[in-house]
Amino acid sequence: MPDTGALAERAHPEPPHPYRLPFERDRARIIHARAFRRLAGKTQVFTHRYSDHFRSRLTHTMEVAQIARTVARTLGLNDDLAESLALVHDIGHPPFGHAGERALDEALREFGLRFDHNLHALRIVEHFESRYAEFRGLNLTLGVREGIIKHSRDYSAVEHPELAEYFLDLRPPLEAQLIDLVDEIAYLTADLDDGFEAEILSLNETRAGVRLFEEFYAPMRIRYAGSVEKLVVNEALKRVLNALVDDLIAETGHRVERAGATTLEDIRHARERLAAFSPAMEELRMEAKRYLYVHLYNSPELAYDHDEAEQVITTLFRAWVSDPALLPASHAAQIDDTGAPRVVADYIAGMTDQYILNQYEAWISRKG
Numbered sequence: 001m002p003d004t005g006a007l008a009e010r011a012h013p014e015p016p017h018p019y020r021l022p023f024e025r026d027r028a029r030i031i032h033a034r035a036f037r038r039l040a041g042k043t044q045v046f047t048h049r050y051s052d053h054f055r056s057r058l059t060h061t062m063e064v065a066q067i068a069r070t071v072a073r074t075l076g077l078n079d080d081l082a083e084s085l086a087l088v089h090d091i092g093h094p095p096f097g098h099a100g101e102r103a104l105d106e107a108l109r110e111f112g113l114r115f116d117h118n119l120h121a122l123r124i125v126e127h128f129e130s131r132y133a134e135f136r137g138l139n140l141t142l143g144v145r146e147g148i149i150k151h152s153r154d155y156s157a158v159e160h161p162e163l164a165e166y167f168l169d170l171r172p173p174l175e176a177q178l179i180d181l182v183d184e185i186a187y188l189t190a191d192l193d194d195g196f197e198a199e200i201l202s203l204n205e206t207r208a209g210v211r212l213f214e215e216f217y218a219p220m221r222i223r224y225a226g227s228v229e230k231l232v233v234n235e236a237l238k239r240v241l242n243a244l245v246d247d248l249i250a251e252t253g254h255r256v257e258r259a260g261a262t263t264l265e266d267i268r269h270a271r272e273r274l275a276a277f278s279p280a281m282e283e284l285r286m287e288a289k290r291y292l293y294v295h296l297y298n299s300p301e302l303a304y305d306h307d308e309a310e311q312v313i314t315t316l317f318r319a320w321v322s323d324p325a326l327l328p329a330s331h332a333a334q335i336d337d338t339g340a341p342r343v344v345a346d347y348i349a350g351m352t353d354q355y356i357l358n359q360y361e362a363w364i365s366r367k368g
Contacts, residue, residue, distance in 0.1 A: 007081070007143030007173065007264075011126075012135045022141050023080035029138045030087045032131075035124045036061075039090065041352025043097035045191055045297065046198060047305045048353055054194045057097070061090050063186045064179070067245060071178055074249050075256075082175040085147040088140075089179050092121030092148075094349040095356045096309035098297075103313040104345055111341040120349055121148050128350070147176035152183075170268040174252070177275035185244040188288055189237050195296045196233055202295075203233070209291045212284040216240055247281040312360045313348060319363060320344045 008022035017025055030036055039058035046054040055063075065086035072082035094100045094115070105115040122145060126137040142165075149155060149163060150172040157168040171177070192213065195201035207214045217236035224232050255274040261267050267274065277285060296302070321340045324332050327347060334343045348356065 007141060007146070009142050010139050011142075012139045014139065021080060023078060023084050023143065026084040026138075026140050026144045027080060027087060029131075029140065030084060030091070030125075030144075033091070033125070033129050033138060035091045035129060035350065036087070038350065038352050039093075041354055042093060042095055043100070043305075043353055044187070045097060045194060045302075047096065047308075048357070049305065050198060053197065055190050057090055057093055060186060060190060061087060063190060064089065064183050067186055067241075068179060068182045071182060071245060071249055072175055075174070075178075075253060077175050077178075081143050081147075081173070082178060084140075084144050085151060085176055085179045086182065088121065088125065088144065088148055089151055089183060090117070090121075091124055092117035092119070092349070094313070095351050095353045096305070096313070099306040099309040100313055103310040104317070104348060106310075107314055107317040108341055108345055111339075113341055113345075115345055115349070117349075118149055118152065120346070123346070128346070143173065143175070146172060147179065151176045151179040167268065171270050171273060172268075173264060174256070174267055174275055177273050178248070178252070181248055181275055181277065184285065184289070185241060185248070188244070188285065188292070189241045191292055191296060192240075192288075193234075193237055195292070196230075198301070200296055200299050200301045203229070205295065206291070209295070210288045212240055212243070212288050213237075216243070244277070244281065244285065247277050248275070251276050251278040251281070312356055316356065316360060316363060317341075317344055317348060320347070 010022075016022075020028075036058075039061055040056055042057040044055040044057050044060045065083050068082045068086035069079045072079040094104050094117070096103070101115060101117060108115050124137075125140050125145065125148065129138050130136065132139065146166045149166050150168075155163055155166075155168050157164065160168065192201065192206070192210075196203065196206075207217060213236060216239040217233070220232050220235040220239070224235060252275045255276060256267075259266065259270050259274060261270060261274060276282070320326050321344050324335055324340050324343070327344070331343050331347050334346075338346075351359070
């Protein structure tokens, strides 16, 4: 498998640690970062109006990390790199989940700008986190910084010349390629779980509309006929997760073997990304994902949360861009270099759900 030597380099050279490898150090730096801690207060699917039993962005991240480490280790990859990438993959998300990200992106479009949580995550670890006297950011390894950018999509070197050091014309390492797929596994199974718990998803409709769930639910209902329904669902969801993980491991291994990829350079120059689900599993996964979009993410029960996210973010964004004096001094000082729209977007993106709601209530009180 790939030699990760070059991936372990840092922008600011540091002496080696006596007993921790480079990606182990990255993992610790991510976990200790303020932006990582704030994930505990950011929406995954369900906002503050619901029970705190549901996943937050932080608990989702922990689930992704656990799966990523298992998949990477089974495939003979660097599991410390994979785990670090999983831990950092959502660090750039704003409050209110994907609804908040859409609202912030729409607000920036009025100024010819965009919000991209991958690019924002890179700015967090390279610039916003301040923990060291000798340099800005966390000084993460090249492998982790490249993975932040490329784990879920490819960026054009023409459109993003500032990312030139991240090999935009080449495939990312397998550890990075796995993260987006592992993320899909984690949220698909978790969102079914939370959707049932919130009583938004119907068990009978899900059985009819999600073949991957029904494949495992039907035999579990027979095996555990006397059990509480919730426990039968849990047994089915565990097996759905295992089936997705098994398929990802097997299909990725087959593709690597067929490509004859034995080095990092082989992975980088492959015709396509080699981490993948089998065609049959991908069909089932996409069916489940489409079902969740219709019956959960875009459900009437969550419409209020989406509307609230848009109203809060749009209102505060416009207010602070119009009057940057309302910003904290540390953010206002960046406007001359970065511009008010981007500074305001950065400020908002760093907030937890509750913090931005408090800011909104304070702004409404002042206006009143």
